Amino acid sequence: MSFKNKTVIITGGTRGIGKELCYEFAKKGCNIIFTYARSSKEAKIIEEDINKLGVSAIAKKLNLLHLENIEEFYKFLNKKNIKIDFLINNAASGVMKNSLDTTEKHWDWTMQINIKSPWVLSKKISNIMNKKGRIINITSPGSTKVMNNYFSIGVSKAALESMTRYMAFDLAPKDINVNSISASLLERDAIKHFPNQDEINNILKRPNPKQKKLIPNHIAKVAIMLCSEGGDMIVGQNILVDGGDTLLLR
Ligand SMILES: NC(=O)c1ccc[n+]([C@@H]2O[C@H](COP(=O)([O-])OP(=O)(O)OC[C@H]3O[C@@H](n4cnc5c(N)ncnc54)[C@H](OP(=O)(O)O)[C@@H]3O)[C@@H](O)[C@H]2O)c1
Secondary structure, three states, rough: OOOOOOOOEEEOOOHHHHHHHHHHHHOOOOEEEEOOOOOOHHHHHHHHHHHHHOOOEEEEEEEOOOOOHHHHHHHHHOOOOOOEEEEOOOOOOOOOOOOOOOOOHHHHHHHHHHHHHHHHHHHHOOEEEEEEEEEEEEEEEHHHHOOOOHHHHHHHHHHHHHHHHHHHHHHHOOOEEEEEEEEOOOHHHHHHHHHHHHHHHHHHHHHOOOOOOOOOOHHHHHHHHHOOOOHOOOOOOEEEEOOOHHOOOO
């Protein structure tokens, strides 16, 4: 399978799952446009590294907190006449508090980055997508299950999964498949921000039925599968990648 002459946009490509997505798609011959909010140094290193793999890599600053940045990004793509094959809405942020301590400001912040901006970006990019286009939203089981201090992010992920279904319906006639990948908890930088570290570490330590640690590469491989020919008739689905973890009654 090769993605030669195809182009993917990956939001939040500087860390964790996003970074892994950049490398995995590049290894398949795909040109990479990845975005970041703050990590310009890291972005430069990844951009240079991926260019060495023989594909084109472009790192662009795109803070999803402000919609005008999306407009600017879209103008940049149009100016360069770049057509897109795949968009992966991976970037996310959020305030780690429970539903009672979360303020309206926290709520607005999380919803802007995790749901409103991915919707606006998806709408825009769908206008410049080639046939057999794919949009993938990265979500988490916190959309349907409760995790301490995950309130606003969990709600935003539930909205993202719903958005996936609605946009899948609207974009399917244009030959653009929209799906989401739900990743179980991974050992990543982001989880260090949880105030309840012991609880998080216990979740990470508990064995799943596969008896295998989930790593970002597992998520990236599923994204590759969805973007390949095999994903042609997968529309509006949420693919859970957790080694069977959520099957268990805990
Ligand atoms: N980690 C997990 O256990 C886990 C589990 C399930 C689902 N997920 C989901 O997987 C995705 C990636 O998570 P991760 O933990 O791998 O990554 P991460 O370490 O949290 O990195 C997040 C990425 O998003 C970017 N970002 C942060 N705030 C942004 C903003 N305001 N505007 C634009 N970009 C912004 C960051 O850019 P900078 O580096 O420039 O800040 C970074 O590239 C997220 O959607 C997350 O919810 C993660």
